[in-house]
Amino acid sequence: MEEDDSSLLVVLLETRGEFWERLLAASQGAGAADFCALTPEEFVQQVLVFLNAFLLLNEGNKLAVFAAHTTDSRLLYMSPSLQGEARRRKAPAASSSAAQSILQRLRFLIADDEQRASDGEAERDSGALAGALSRALCFIHKLQRPGAAAAASGAAPVAARQTPKPRVLVLAGCPDVTAQYIAVMNAIFSALRNDVVIDACMVGGADSAFLQQAAHLTGGLYLRPPRVGGLLQTLLTVFCADTYSRSFLDLPQASGVDFRASCFCHKRAIDLGYVCSVCLSIFCQAMPECTTCGTPFASTKSGKRPAAASPLGTERSSKQAHI
Amino acid sequence: MSLLDSWPTPAARAKHQAALDRLRRLQLLLPACSKEAPDASLDLHPAFREQLRWAVTTSQGKEGSGVPAAVLEAAPSRADLDQHASRQWEALMLYLVGSAEQPPAASPLLPPAVALPLDELLSAAGLLSLAQRERSITEQGFQFLLLDTYGQLWLLLREYIASANARFGEPLGEVLNFLLQLGFREVGAPFAASALRPSERGIAADLAQLGLLLPFRATGGMWLAPTRLAQALASGGGGEAVGEVSEGFIVVETNYRVYAYTSSALQAAILRLFVRCECVLPNLFVGVLTRESVTGALGCGLSADQIVDFLRKHAHPHIAQRVPVVPETVADQIRLWQADTRRVRQSRAYLYEAFDSPAAFAAAAAHARAAGTWLWQDDAKGRLVAAYVGHDAMRAFIRANR
Numbered sequence: 001m002e003e004d005d006s007s008l009l010v011v012l013l014e015t016r017g018e019f020w021e022r023l024l025a026a027s028q029g030a031g032a033a034d035f036c037a038l039t040p041e042e043f044v045q046q047v048l049v050f051l052n053a054f055l056l057l058n059e060g061n062k063l064a065v066f067a068a069h070t071t072d073s074r075l076l077y078m079s080p081s082l083q084g085e086a087r088r089r090k091a092p093a094a095s096s097s098a099a100q101s102i103l104q105r106l107r108f109l110i111a112d113d114e115q116r117a118s119d120g121e122a123e124r125d126s127g128a129l130a131g132a133l134s135r136a137l138c139f140i141h142k143l144q145r146p147g148a149a150a151a152a153s154g155a156a157p158v159a160a161r162q163t164p165k166p167r168v169l170v171l172a173g174c175p176d177v178t179a180q181y182i183a184v185m186n187a188i189f190s191a192l193r194n195d196v197v198i199d200a201c202m203v204g205g206a207d208s209a210f211l212q213q214a215a216h217l218t219g220g221l222y223l224r225p226p227r228v229g230g231l232l233q234t235l236l237t238v239f240c241a242d243t244y245s246r247s248f249l250d251l252p253q254a255s256g257v258d259f260r261a262s263c264f265c266h267k268r269a270i271d272l273g274y275v276c277s278v279c280l281s282i283f284c285q286a287m288p289e290c291t292t293c294g295t296p297f298a299s300t301k302s303g304k305r306p307a308a309a310s311p312l313g314t315e316r317s318s319k320q321a322h323i
Numbered sequence: 324m325s326l327l328d329s330w331p332t333p334a335a336r337a338k339h340q341a342a343l344d345r346l347r348r349l350q351l352l353l354p355a356c357s358k359e360a361p362d363a364s365l366d367l368h369p370a371f372r373e374q375l376r377w378a379v380t381t382s383q384g385k386e387g388s389g390v391p392a393a394v395l396e397a398a399p400s401r402a403d404l405d406q407h408a409s410r411q412w413e414a415l416m417l418y419l420v421g422s423a424e425q426p427p428a429a430s431p432l433l434p435p436a437v438a439l440p441l442d443e444l445l446s447a448a449g450l451l452s453l454a455q456r457e458r459s460i461t462e463q464g465f466q467f468l469l470l471d472t473y474g475q476l477w478l479l480l481r482e483y484i485a486s487a488n489a490r491f492g493e494p495l496g497e498v499l500n501f502l503l504q505l506g507f508r509e510v511g512a513p514f515a516a517s518a519l520r521p522s523e524r525g526i527a528a529d530l531a532q533l534g535l536l537l538p539f540r541a542t543g544g545m546w547l548a549p550t551r552l553a554q555a556l557a558s559g560g561g562g563e564a565v566g567e568v569s570e571g572f573i574v575v576e577t578n579y580r581v582y583a584y585t586s587s588a589l590q591a592a593i594l595r596l597f598v599r600c601e602c603v604l605p606n607l608f609v610g611v612l613t614r615e616s617v618t619g620a621l622g623c624g625l626s627a628d629q630i631v632d633f634l635r636k637h638a639h640p641h642i643a644q645r646v647p648v649v650p651e652t653v654a655d656q657i658r659l660w661q662a663d664t665r666r667v668r669q670s671r672a673y674l675y676e677a678f679d680s681p682a683a684f685a686a687a688a689a690h691a692r693a694a695g696t697w698l699w700q701d702d703a704k705g706r707l708v709a710a711y712v713g714h715d716a717m718r719a720f721i722r723a724n725r
Contacts, residue, residue, distance in 0.1 A: 052379045059557075099381075248335030 006060030007242040008143065008164040010136040012129070013047065013076065014172040015067040015109060022173055022204050026228070038228045043203065044106065046232040047171065048099040054240055055079075055098060062164055064139060065102055067109060068132035068172070076105045082143065129172065129210070130183035133198075137187060140166040140196055167197040167220070169239055170211055173204035178269050181262030184210045191218050197243055201235065203228055209258035209269065221246075222254040264292065327365070397541035398513050399548055404537055408550035411534025412472070413589045415441075419450060419464060420592045432545065433516065433538040435528035437490060448482045462624025468593050469625065469633045473555050480556075483529070491522040501526055505535070506557025508549045516545035573637045575612075577650040583608040584639060596620050597630050612653060617660045627661035671711035672698055675721070678705050683724055690720050 020040045027037035038046070055061055064078040077098050144166070168191070191198055191214070200211035202224035215222035225234045238251055260269045263284035274283045279293040289296040331339035346352040355366040367375075399407070414427035418441070426441045442458065445451035450464035467475060480502065487498045501523050508514070516538065519527060527547055530536045535553040539546055572590065574582040581598050583590060586606045594600075597620035598610035610616075620630060631654045638648040647654065678684035684705045691697035696713030700706065709717055 049379050056375075056378055248331050248338055250330060250332045 005242065005244055006058045006062070006164040008062045008140065008166040009054055010140060010166065010168045011051065011065045012068050012132045012136055012168065012170045013065060014174060015106065016070045016174065017113065019173045026204060038203065038231060043231065046235065048102065049232055050235040051098055053236055057240060060164060063098060066132050066136055068128045069109060071128060073128045073132035073135050074109060077101045130180040130187060133184065133187040136168050137190055137194065137196060141194060144194065165243055167199060167243060170198065170200040171203060172200070172208060172211065173202060173206065175206040176208050176210045178262040179267040181267065188214045188217050199239055201239065203231060207258065209260055212254060212257045213259060215254065216257045221251060223252060391542065394513055394541040394543065394546055397539060398511060399537055399539055401511055404511055404548060404550040407537045408534040408552045411532065412552060413587060415533065416468065416589045417592065419445060419460060420468070421458060421460060422588065422592050427532055429528065430531040430538050432540060433528045433531050435525060435532065437525065439529045439532055444479065444482050444486060447486065448478055465596065465623045465625050466629060469629050471636065476552060476555055487526060491525050493522045498526065502556055505549055505553050508553065510551050510554050511548050513546040513548045515543065516547050571638045571640050571643055573634055574639045574642055575634050575649050575653055577652050579612040579653055581610045581612060596623065597625065612657065614660055617657055618664055621661055621664050627658045630657055672708050673711055673714045674706065674708050676706040679725065681705065686724055687721055691717060
C-alpha cells in the first residue's frame with residue numbers, strides 16, 4: 001500500500017500585518033476580473049478550501065497549521081488524531097472542523113494585534129518565518145520519534161506503524177528578512193536530514209530566496225503563481241498531490257533559484273563576499289579576524305578572498321557557506 | 324483531453340490512464356454533454372460534483388452541531404468506547420473459539436427486537452459448523468482468528484448484510500447506507516437513537532452487540548456513540564482505527580519461546596492454537612513453539628505463513644524495530660514443519676499378489692509400467708502395487724491373461 005501512503009502536511013501561513021496590507025493594496029490596484037489579485041478574505045477562503053480538499057483526499061491525511069506571525073508563530077489547527085489523549089478528552093468528541101478552528105484563531109490573532117496596536121506596544125515587525133519553520137520541524141520530529149508519539153497519544157505504541165510522510169507548505173508573500181538567513185538555512189538543513197519536503201507558494205509580487213533554496217534543497221516545489229487570484233487552482237493541482245504521486249506528475253518547475261547568501265555581519269544579501277576558510281562564515285567586507293570562530297586573517301590586502309574568486313552564486317558555495 | 328494528458332510525466336502515462344479508467348468505471352467521470360462548455364470532453368458525475376463541492380467549501384463540521392452540550396457531557400470517553408468495542412468483539416471471538424458459552428451480551432439499554440442469530444451468521448460465513456447441534460470452529464474459523472480486525476469485521480458484516488435483508492425486510496441499499504454513514508462518523512460523536520427509523524434501530528442494536536456502537540442515556544432519550552470499530556467500516560483497511568485495536572504484545576525468541584504480554588483470554592486462546600503453553604501469569608503468557616503444537620495448528624487448516632504473519636503483526640513494540648521481527652530461524656522452522664506435513668502424500672493404490680505364474684506376474688508388471696500406474700514390485704514374492712486409478716484395466720488384463 002505504498003502508493004496510498006497518507007501524508008502529514010504542516011502549513012505555515014504568513015499572517016503578519018504587512019502581508020495582509022500587501023494583498024489589500026494589490027487587490028485595490030487591480031481589477032477583480034483578471035484574477036491578478038486576492039483580497040485577504042479570498043486568500044483565507046481559498047486556503048481553507050485547499051485544506052479541506054487535502055483532508056478529503058486520504059482518510060489518513062493529517063494536517064497542522066501554524067501562523068507565522070509578526071514576532072512569533074502560533075498553532076492554528078491540528079488534526080485531532082495528532083493531539084494527545086489528555087487534550088482530546090478535554091475537548092470531547094464533537095470537535096469543530098479545521099476551517100472553523102482556523103478562522104476562529106485567526107480572528108483572535110488579528111484582534112490581539114489590534115489590541116496591541118491601540119495600546120501603543122508596536123513591536124518590531126520582523127516576521128517569524130524562521131521560527132515557524134523550526135517549530136513545524138520540531139512538531140514533525142516529535143511525531144516521527146516512535147516513543148514520543150505513543151507517550152503523547154497515550155494509546156498503543158505506534159512504533160511498528162509507519163507515520164504519514166511529512167511535508168511543509170509555506171504560504172507567504174513578504175520579501176525575506178535577511179537577518180534570518182542563518183536560522184532559515186539551519187531549518188532547511190535539518191529538514192533535509194529528516195526527509196521533510198518543504199514546498200513554498202508565494203502569494204504576491206515578491207520572490208523569496210530563502211524559500212527557493214528551501215524547496216530546491218529538500219526536493220520540494222517553489223511556485224509564485226502569476227495570477228494570484230487563481231491561487232486555489234494552483235494549490236489544488238500542485239500542492240494536493242503527495243510526494244509519491246509527484247514523481248508521476250508534470251508539475252510546474254521554478255525557473256531559477258536565487259542562491260544568494262546573507263552576510264553574517266550586516267545580514268545583507270550579497271553576490272560576492274569573504275568566506276572564512278575555517279568556519280565558512282560569510283562577510284560582506286574584509287575583516288581582520290573571523291567574528292564567528294576568531295581565526296585571524298593574514299592580511300586583508302594580500303589575504304585570501306576565496307569567495308571573491310568564486311562568487312556565491314552556486315549551490316555548492318551557498319551550502320558550504322553555512323555548515 | 325489534451326490538457327488532461329499533459330498532467331502526467333511521459334513515463335507515468337499508463338498509470339494516469341489506468342486512474343482515469345477506474346474513475347470512468349466508477350461512473351465518476353462521464354463523457355461531457357453540457358452545453359456551457361462544448362469543447363469539454365469529460366464531466367464529473369453531477370451528484371458527485373455537488374457533494375464534493377459541498378464537502379470542500381463548507382466550513383461546518385460534519386455533524387455534531389445539533390448535539391446538545393448536556394449530551395456531550397454525558398458522552399462516553401474514548402477509553403470507555405475502546406473498552407466496549409474490544410470487550411464485545413473479544414466475547415464474540417471467544418464464543419467462536421468455544422471458550423465462552425455465551426455470545427456477547429446485547430446491550431440492556433438497546434435490546435434488539437429480534438435477537439441477533441449469531442450462530443447462523445457465523446455458520447453462514449463458514450466459520451462455525453453446527454453439525455449435530457454441536458458448535459465447532461471450522462478451518463476457515465481458525466484462519467479468521469488470525470485476520471486483522473478490519474478483515475474480520477467485514478467478513479462478518481458481509482453475511483450480516485445479506486441476512487439483514489431478510490430479517491428487517493429492508494432493501495439492501497438501506498442497510499448499506501446506514502453502515503456507511505456510520506463509518507464516516509467520528510469516533511465518539513453521538514447521535515440520537517430516536518432519529519433512526521425502526522429498522523435502523525434494529526441494525527443499531529445488533530451493532531451495539533458486536534461492539535460497533537455504544538448506547539448511553541442522556542437528556543432527550545437514547546444516544547449512540549460509534550466506537551473505533553465503526554470507524555473501521557469505511558476506513559479502507561488503513562488508518563489508525565484498525566491499527567489501534569490490535570496492539571503488539573508478542574515477543575518471539577530464537578529459542579522458540581513465545582512471551583505474550585496480554586491478559587486477554589482471547590489472545591491466549593489464539594496463541595494456544597499453535598503454541599504449547601508453559602505458564603500463564605496474570606499479564607503474561609509464556610509458551611514454546613514446538614513441532615507438535617505447530618503441526619497441530621497446520622492440521623487445523625492454518626498455514627505457516629499465517630502463523631508467522633500473526634506473530635509479526637502482533638509483535639511487541641520493543642522488538643518491532645528488529646529485522647526480521649520474528650527470528651529467521653523460527654520463521655524458517657515453522658515453514659519447514661509445514662513442508663514436512665506435505666512431504667508424504669497419500670494416494671490410493673492396489674496390491675496384487677498370488678499370481679498364477681511368474682510369467683503372469685511379469686506380464687502384469689509390464690502392463691502396469693506401460694499404463695504408467697506402476698508403483699512398486701517385489702519379484703521374489705511376486706507382489707505388485709499399482710495406482711488405484713488403473714485398477715479396472717489391470718483386473719481386466721489379469722483376467723484376460725489367465
